[in-house]
Amino acid sequence: MTKTKRPIKSKAKQTKPKVKFKVSKRTKIIFGSFLMLFAIGLFISFVSYFFNWQADQSLMANVLDRTESSNNWLNKFGAYISHSFIYKGFGISILSLPVMLFFTGMYLFLNLKLFKLRTLWFWGAYVILWFSLLLGFFASSNPILGGVVGFELNDFLQDYIGKLGVTLILIFTLIIYLVSRLHLTPDALSKSYSKQKKQVKDEVSEVEFQRKPTSEDINKEVEIVIHKNNQDSTKELNVDKDVEIENSYSEKIPNESKEEKEEIDTKPEEQDDVEMEVETTEDEGETDQLSRKLVEDFGEFDPTLELANYRFPSIELLKDYNSGRGITIDQKELEQNKNNIVDTLKNYKIEIAQIKATVGPTVTLYEIVPEAGIRISKIKNLEDDIALSLSALGIRIIAPIPGRGTIGIEVPNQNPSVVPMRSVVASNKFQNAEMELPIAMGKTISNETYTVDLAKMPHLLMAGATGQGKSVGLNVILTSLLYQKHPAEVKFILVDPKKVELTLFNKIERHYLAKLPDTEEAIITDNTKVIDTLNSLCIEMDNRYNLLKDALVRNIKEYNTKFKARKLNPENGHKFLPYIVLVVDEFADLIMTAGKEVETPIARLAQLARAIGIHLIIATQRPSVNVITGMIKANFPARMAFRVTSKIDSRTILDAGGADQLIGRGDMLFTQGNDLIRLQCAFVDTPEVERITDFIGSQKAYPDAYLLPEYSGEDSGTGVDNDIEDRDKLFKDAAEVIINAQQGSASLLQRKLKLGYNRAGRIIDQLEAAGIVGPFEGSKARQVLVPDFIALEELLKNEQNS
Numbered sequence: 001m002t003k004t005k006r007p008i009k010s011k012a013k014q015t016k017p018k019v020k021f022k023v024s025k026r027t028k029i030i031f032g033s034f035l036m037l038f039a040i041g042l043f044i045s046f047v048s049y050f051f052n053w054q055a056d057q058s059l060m061a062n063v064l065d066r067t068e069s070s071n072n073w074l075n076k077f078g079a080y081i082s083h084s085f086i087y088k089g090f091g092i093s094i095l096s097l098p099v100m101l102f103f104t105g106m107y108l109f110l111n112l113k114l115f116k117l118r119t120l121w122f123w124g125a126y127v128i129l130w131f132s133l134l135l136g137f138f139a140s141s142n143p144i145l146g147g148v149v150g151f152e153l154n155d156f157l158q159d160y161i162g163k164l165g166v167t168l169i170l171i172f173t174l175i176i177y178l179v180s181r182l183h184l185t186p187d188a189l190s191k192s193y194s195k196q197k198k199q200v201k202d203e204v205s206e207v208e209f210q211r212k213p214t215s216e217d218i219n220k221e222v223e224i225v226i227h228k229n230n231q232d233s234t235k236e237l238n239v240d241k242d243v244e245i246e247n248s249y250s251e252k253i254p255n256e257s258k259e260e261k262e263e264i265d266t267k268p269e270e271q272d273d274v275e276m277e278v279e280t281t282e283d284e285g286e287t288d289q290l291s292r293k294l295v296e297d298f299g300e301f302d303p304t305l306e307l308a309n310y311r312f313p314s315i316e317l318l319k320d321y322n323s324g325r326g327i328t329i330d331q332k333e334l335e336q337n338k339n340n341i342v343d344t345l346k347n348y349k350i351e352i353a354q355i356k357a358t359v360g361p362t363v364t365l366y367e368i369v370p371e372a373g374i375r376i377s378k379i380k381n382l383e384d385d386i387a388l389s390l391s392a393l394g395i396r397i398i399a400p401i402p403g404r405g406t407i408g409i410e411v412p413n414q415n416p417s418v419v420p421m422r423s424v425v426a427s428n429k430f431q432n433a434e435m436e437l438p439i440a441m442g443k444t445i446s447n448e449t450y451t452v453d454l455a456k457m458p459h460l461l462m463a464g465a466t467g468q469g470k471s472v473g474l475n476v477i478l479t480s481l482l483y484q485k486h487p488a489e490v491k492f493i494l495v496d497p498k499k500v501e502l503t504l505f506n507k508i509e510r511h512y513l514a515k516l517p518d519t520e521e522a523i524i525t526d527n528t529k530v531i532d533t534l535n536s537l538c539i540e541m542d543n544r545y546n547l548l549k550d551a552l553v554r555n556i557k558e559y560n561t562k563f564k565a566r567k568l569n570p571e572n573g574h575k576f577l578p579y580i581v582l583v584v585d586e587f588a589d590l591i592m593t594a595g596k597e598v599e600t601p602i603a604r605l606a607q608l609a610r611a612i613g614i615h616l617i618i619a620t621q622r623p624s625v626n627v628i629t630g631m632i633k634a635n636f637p638a639r640m641a642f643r644v645t646s647k648i649d650s651r652t653i654l655d656a657g658g659a660d661q662l663i664g665r666g667d668m669l670f671t672q673g674n675d676l677i678r679l680q681c682a683f684v685d686t687p688e689v690e691r692i693t694d695f696i697g698s699q700k701a702y703p704d705a706y707l708l709p710e711y712s713g714e715d716s717g718t719g720v721d722n723d724i725e726d727r728d729k730l731f732k733d734a735a736e737v738i739i740n741a742q743q744g745s746a747s748l749l750q751r752k753l754k755l756g757y758n759r760a761g762r763i764i765d766q767l768e769a770a771g772i773v774g775p776f777e778g779s780k781a782r783q784v785l786v787p788d789f790i791a792l793e794e795l796l797k798n799e800q801n802s
């Protein structure tokens with residue numbers, strides 16, 4: 001996308017340089033050197049004027065007389081020009097003029113970009129005028145300090161606003177200069193103070209470190225290295241520390257010096273070549289400069305600022321089901337199972353070389369290494385016999401375990417332990433997860449917390465027979481996100497045809513939920529609303545793609561980074577984009593009632609929405625092929641299967657058996673497209689979710705839920721029908737806005753009346769039908785056919801009468 005866009009942009013600019021660079025390089029060098037020399041001459045004559053100005057006063061009347069001479073180092077010319085600029089002009093502040101001229105000359109001489117001089121000249125003139133006014137105010141008796149301009153200006157101003165007024169003007173204009181030119185805001189001052197303090201501190205501590213590393217330093221070192229590099233030994237520390245210091249050093253400096261470096265790098269190129277490349281860099285330079293300046297002034301854009309005081313729910317809101325008890329290992333049970341497995345296999349003449357057990361929360365994995373020459377398929381076929389001999393449900397044989405070279409037999413524990421949500425949320429793995437949308441799903445068979453990134457999945461299909469843990473699973477996903485993501489960063493769209501499962505999330509509507517404009521409830525329980533919402537989400541997707549295209553980025557992460565760095569202008573429609581997670585409970589129900597109408601937008605979203613941060617989670621009790629169609633399945637690589645009732649269902653959801661042999665209560669199989677992992681889903685109960693949503697709901701919220709674009713069905717939007725009854729409520733307001741601005745555009749209505757794109761478009765159509773705006777004219781705004789409000793009133797009155 002980037003590659004194709006750039007040439008177009010530069011092509012458009014190709015016409016410009018021809019006009020801009022008409023002055024040849026040679027002319028520039030000649031003119032530049034003239035300016036520099038002239039500036040030097042001017043400076044010399046100004047300086048010498050200060051010593052001779054009184055003597056030269058009398059000379060001014062007959063400058064052209066050859067017999068007269070002046071003490072000015074540039075003789076009569078110097079005396080005359082200095083007199084005009086200093087005495088009759090701006091006083092000593094005019095000394096800046098030769099400096100500015102010199103720089104201009106230098107820029108021309110070196111063929112640098114002249115646009116940078118605009119600021120120099122503007123602020124140079126500002127300084128000259130300000131000093132002239134200041135010196136005219138304080139030193140009016142000495143005419144060469146403030147010059148005639150300074151004196152007269154003071155005189156003029158004092159006649160109207162008095163001395164105090166002039167003083168205030170001087171102070172105010174000084175503030176303007178300090179803030180706008182030197183960026184000296186109180187914030188910046190305190191920042192630079194603390195930065196300097198930190199730098200001094202760092203230097204001191206570095207010196208101390210080099211002199212004599214204390215034990216504390218070494219500890220710190222260990223921490224840092226472990227953080228960066230997971231598998232290191234203490235011996236390597238010193239080496240790593242060096243790397244560390246170097247890294248931080250080179251990380252610290254560049255931000256500013258990078259700029260310089262870039263400039264230095266580009267210089268030689270610029271001198272040699274005035275073609276396209278020069279233009280492109282100039283363009284980028286300008287945007288970069290502007291965004292850098294904005295970031296310097298205001299810092300990076302912080303999407304969480306509107307709810308800056310938002311507090312994340314604390315872990316205390318979750319219950320500790322095991323209250324300190326870990327997984328209990330029943331040695332007797334382990335021994336018994338082992339013997340049973342060995343004996344059963346022996347009955348079929350399968351000798352075992354080695355056996356090892358890993359105890360998980362719900363199942364124990366026995367890994368066996370059979371004697372050489374035993375066929376794996378033979379063991380696989382004994383699944384039922386082993387189950388019988390162990391008299392246990394839910395035995396699963398994994399032959400072989402990928403990557404381990406062993407055969408696994410999963411045997412359910414007699415006393416399975418619950419995996420509390422609290423324990424997974426508190427785990428380091430989840431807390432330090434560097435993921436966009438981290439989810440703490442539960443624990444693996446080896447009792448490790450299992451976290452996944454929803455953004456990477458990118459969509460999840462969830463199935464399980466009734467009562468096997470789907471709703472708990474959905475709550476685990478949602479609460480994981482609530483524990484990690486600020487309301488500005490993620491929004492949920494919840495579809496709950498059962499009307500009971502997700503209602504608790506109603507309380508966080510204005511924090512975390514997204515909904516269609518003009519709807520009361522954010523949680524969707526009505527199937528027709530689902531269709532509207534899905535279509536609206538498709539519009540949101542298209543809008544987001546346009547924004548991404550415009551920003552020349554490939555995905556939402558890059559887009560948001562660019563937006564935070566203030567490189568995207570909000571006035572062009574750019575905004576921080578939160579992730580959107582659509583959760584559909586009971587998908588089968590939806591497909592039964594709405595069929596294709598739901599399937600098409602879901603499939604479309606699933607195919608395209610990953611890059612723009614829309615992720616789908618679909619849960620169903622009945623994973624039959626008419627519910628999870630091929631089209632849907634192909635676009636949902638991540639699957640989460642709780643216990644299902646038949647092998648066929650397991651195949652539909654996982655493309656493999658196994659889900660029918662799970663033991664329920666959160667026991668599940670999870671795949672992201674490759675390996676199947678058996679997990680025990682974390683458990684979060686309704687009262688816990690309620691506590692979390694209460695906690696969030698009691699805090700300050702946004703004025704409304706995140707509004708999705710309006711979608712109003714297929715029959716609206718395009719037809720131009722002048723039916724007064726059917727007109728939008730805001731029709732008249734919209735007409736007034738359009739007439740006031742004399743510009744017929746939907747985006748104007750969107751901005752002024754805060755409408756969705758579709759609604760604004762529909763109103764424009766109605767305005768066209770009513771004869772208030774003209775027809776669509778491509779990229780141009782529509783013509784406004786009504787000149788003023790009186791004409792509008794008349795038109796509307798006539799309509800009503802007719």
Ligand SMILES: Nc1ncnc2c1ncn2[C@@H]1O[C@H](COP(=O)(O)OP(=O)(O)OP(=O)(O)O)[C@@H](O)[C@H]1O
Nearest residue numbers: 418465466467468469470471472665666681682683
């Ligand atoms: N991860 C888990 N750990 C322990 N127990 C669980 C877990 N998940 C579910 N359970 C138990 O199973 C019960 C039913 O779970 P859940 O309500 O999630 O089922 P479901 O699949 O949503 O059923 P339905 O489709 O009928 O709504 C829970 O009340 C709980 O007792």
